[in-house]
Every structure is written in C-alpha cells, then in structure tokens.
Amino acid sequence: MSADLPDELVDVEVEADAEALDPDATTERPDDTAREQEDEETERFVIFRLGEKSFAVSVDAVKSIVKVSERTRVPRTSPAIDGIMDLRGEITAVIEPRVHFRIDADPAPFERQRIIVFDRTADKQGVGIRVDGVDGVEVFPLRQIVPDDHVEAADASHPLVNAVIRRMDDGDVTERIGLLDIKGLIKASGQDATA
Numbered sequence: 001m002s003a004d005l006p007d008e009l010v011d012v013e014v015e016a017d018a019e020a021l022d023p024d025a026t027t028e029r030p031d032d033t034a035r036e037q038e039d040e041e042t043e044r045f046v047i048f049r050l051g052e053k054s055f056a057v058s059v060d061a062v063k064s065i066v067k068v069s070e071r072t073r074v075p076r077t078s079p080a081i082d083g084i085m086d087l088r089g090e091i092t093a094v095i096e097p098r099v100h101f102r103i104d105a106d107p108a109p110f111e112r113q114r115i116i117v118f119d120r121t122a123d124k125q126g127v128g129i130r131v132d133g134v135d136g137v138e139v140f141p142l143r144q145i146v147p148d149d150h151v152e153a154a155d156a157s158h159p160l161v162n163a164v165i166r167r168m169d170d171g172d173v174t175e176r177i178g179l180l181d182i183k184g185l186i187k188a189s190g191q192d193a194t195a
Contacts, residue, residue: 040141045165047135047177048116050097051105054135054177056165061182063119063126065134068110078190082130085115092117092126095189097180100160108132118182127186140165145179160184 045056046065064087071083071094082096094115098107107113117128144166161178168174 040143042139042141043145044137044139045177045179046116047138048114048131049108049133049135050101050131051103053101053103054175055131055161055180056138056177057116057118057180057182059137061118063117066115066117066128068113068115068130080189087117087126087128090126092128095127095129095185097129097131097185100185100188101158118186129185140167144168160188 044059046059046062047054047056069085071085073083080095080099082094084091084093112133113130114134115128115130117126120127145163147163160181162181163179165177165179166173167177
C-alpha cells in the first residue's frame with residue numbers, strides 16, 4: 001500500500017466481491033499461511049562461498065561484483081590485505097577473508113573467483129573481498145535470519161558473523177549461511193578509516 005494513504009486506511013484491505021460481480025463464480029480465499037507468506041518482510045542477499053562454507057551480505061551493501069584481476073601487493077600491510085587494484089579509475093583495497101575464517105580448502109580456480117566490492121560512502125575508499133564464487137542473489141524472509149545473540153554456538157562460531165540465515169526446504173533447515181559483518185571484517189583487516 002502507498003505510504004501516502006491516511007493512517008486509518010493503511011491496514012484496511014479492500015477485496016472485490018466476486019460473487020456480486022459474477023454469481024456463477026466460485027471464490028477461494030487463500031488460507032492464513034499463504035496470506036502470511038505474501039505479507040512477510042523479506043531481504044535480498046548476495047550468497048558467496050569461501051571453500052565449502054556459504055556466506056551472505058546484504059545486496060544494499062554491494063557496489064559491484066567483478067572478476068579477479070591483477071592486484072598490487074602493498075608492503076607492510078596486514079596479511080588480510082590481498083592487495084590493491086584499479087577498478088574503473090578508483091583504487092580499491094582487496095581483502096582476503098580466508099585469513100580471518102581459516103579456510104583450509106584450496107581457493108577456487110582463478111577464473112571462478114570474484115571480488116565483491118562494497119559501497120562505502122563514508123570515506124570514499126573502495127574495498128572488496130575476494131571470494132571463491134558467487135552463487136547469486138536470494139531473497140529470504142526475515143524470520144529465517146537469526147541474530148548472533150539468538151543462535152546456537154555451532155551456528156555462529158565466528159565473531160565476524162553477525163547472524164545466521166537458515167535456508168529452508170519444506171520447513172526443514174537445509175543449510176546455515178553466515179551473514180558477514182562487513183564493517184567488522186574491514187576493521188579486522190586494517191582498513192577501517194576511523195582507526
């Protein structure tokens with residue numbers, strides 16, 4: 001509904017009376033569960049992989065996703081800094097998140113790796129993370145996103161994961177996806193502009 005409606009009409013639902021329009025028509029009212037799912041708030045996430053683990057970041061935080069290109073290593077920087085690259089005329093720091101998550105599996109082949117570049121309007125310094133692959137953008141209901149202070153220890157076993165998205169299939173949890181704390185990752189990697 002439009003936000004321009006008066007407050008007293010915001011929660012009012014208007015349904016056409018199908019029987020009045022066509023007496024021979026039969027109307028089926030959706031059950032409460034279907035209506036609840038339609039009205040449920042959702043959020044979109046970019047799902048990516050580091051080794052065998054799946055992680056997510058909000059679509060709103062992502063500026064672009066690019067192929068891995070030549071990077072220049074900067075001396076005396078944190079081991080988490082993979083280097084810097086020129087991205088459309090903008091110097092972008094590239095973080096290697098494997099350093100923080102201790103991923104033992106070998107990185108994906110170079111041609112499958114991607115850099116997820118974040119939108120950082122506060123300091124205008126571009127920063128991205130190198131990942132093994134991007135699975136795509138998925139929409140999850142907010143009820144499937146569990147904050148770190150409400151999940152079991154096994155689900156949120158890392159300080160840079162601030163929530164867990166539970167991927168569901170027929171009501172059963174099929175996968176737990178760590179929601180990455182982008183600001184925390186940037187700070188831990190030594191790229192925090194306020195430090």
